[in-house]
Amino acid sequence: MSEEFKREAAAAALEFVNDGMKLGIGTGSTAVHLVELLGQKVAAGLTVVGVPTSERTARLCEKVGVPLTTLEETPQLDLAIDGADEIDPQMRLIKGGGGSLLREKIVAAASKNMIVIADQSKVVETLGAFPLPIEVMPFGLGATWVALENVCARFGMQGGLALRKKADGENFVTDGQHFIIDASFGRISDVDGLDMALRAIPGVVETGLFIGIASKAVVAGKEGVVILEPRA
Numbered sequence: 001m002s003e004e005f006k007r008e009a010a011a012a013a014l015e016f017v018n019d020g021m022k023l024g025i026g027t028g029s030t031a032v033h034l035v036e037l038l039g040q041k042v043a044a045g046l047t048v049v050g051v052p053t054s055e056r057t058a059r060l061c062e063k064v065g066v067p068l069t070t071l072e073e074t075p076q077l078d079l080a081i082d083g084a085d086e087i088d089p090q091m092r093l094i095k096g097g098g099g100s101l102l103r104e105k106i107v108a109a110a111s112k113n114m115i116v117i118a119d120q121s122k123v124v125e126t127l128g129a130f131p132l133p134i135e136v137m138p139f140g141l142g143a144t145w146v147a148l149e150n151v152c153a154r155f156g157m158q159g160g161l162a163l164r165k166k167a168d169g170e171n172f173v174t175d176g177q178h179f180i181i182d183a184s185f186g187r188i189s190d191v192d193g194l195d196m197a198l199r200a201i202p203g204v205v206e207t208g209l210f211i212g213i214a215s216k217a218v219v220a221g222k223e224g225v226v227i228l229e230p231r232a
């Protein structure tokens with residue numbers, strides 16, 4: 001069911017895509033539907049170019065025929081469309097469950113607008129049930145870990161930190177050759193303060209908190225598709 005909702009959200013978001021647009025193309029299981037449906041539109045004559053937010057998405061775009069560009073060739077994009085792990089009423093997001101948060105944030109920040117696509121389960125009152133992904137430099141990991149423990153404890157972390165591993169037990173390495181530490185908060189009461197404090201740690205490359213970036217969320221569920229906008 002949730003796959004159907006993800007596909008419905010992706011299809012509805014494509015209504016915001018016009019001919020000639022430069023797109024940021026997200027990563028994750030919801031974004032897979034987006035890329036497949038976009039490929040069908042391109043085959044039917046839509047002219048767009050896209051910057052993929054991961055190597056995975058780049059490969060899928062190539063497979064389904066979505067033309068790609070880079071932020072070097074095309075530094076300003078019209079619209080980024082991407083999934084999320086959690087969306088709060090102010091449209092602050094947790095992203096990075098798939099490990100692509102850094103490229104996703106760079107691409108979203110280079111876009112005039114960002115639309116989030118999700119099934120209803122991603123919409124929450126308060127962020128934090130989903131462990132917050134934090135992308136860190138491998139160099140100095142021990143020191144970064146201690147600093148993260150201190151900051152996260154100050155902001156009420158309930159569940160502790162975990163270095164993300166692959167199924168084979170090796171460390172998960174991002175497209176940018178960094179590690180991911182997942183912080184299990186349970187509930188984040190000061191989202192903006194936490195983000196600022198985490199980003200002040202030198203070994204932290206980026207956090208999975210997307211604040212003030214998304215302008216709309218296209219959410220699909222049992223009741224159909226709804227378009228959400230940030231609550232003031």
Ligand SMILES: O=C[C@H](O)[C@H](O)[C@H](O)COP(=O)(O)O
Pocket residue numbers: 026027028029030031082083084085094095096097098099100101104
């Ligand atoms: O790093 C991955 C991304 O932030 C994804 O967009 C996010 O994890 C949502 O993924 P999914 O659509 O698979 O739930």
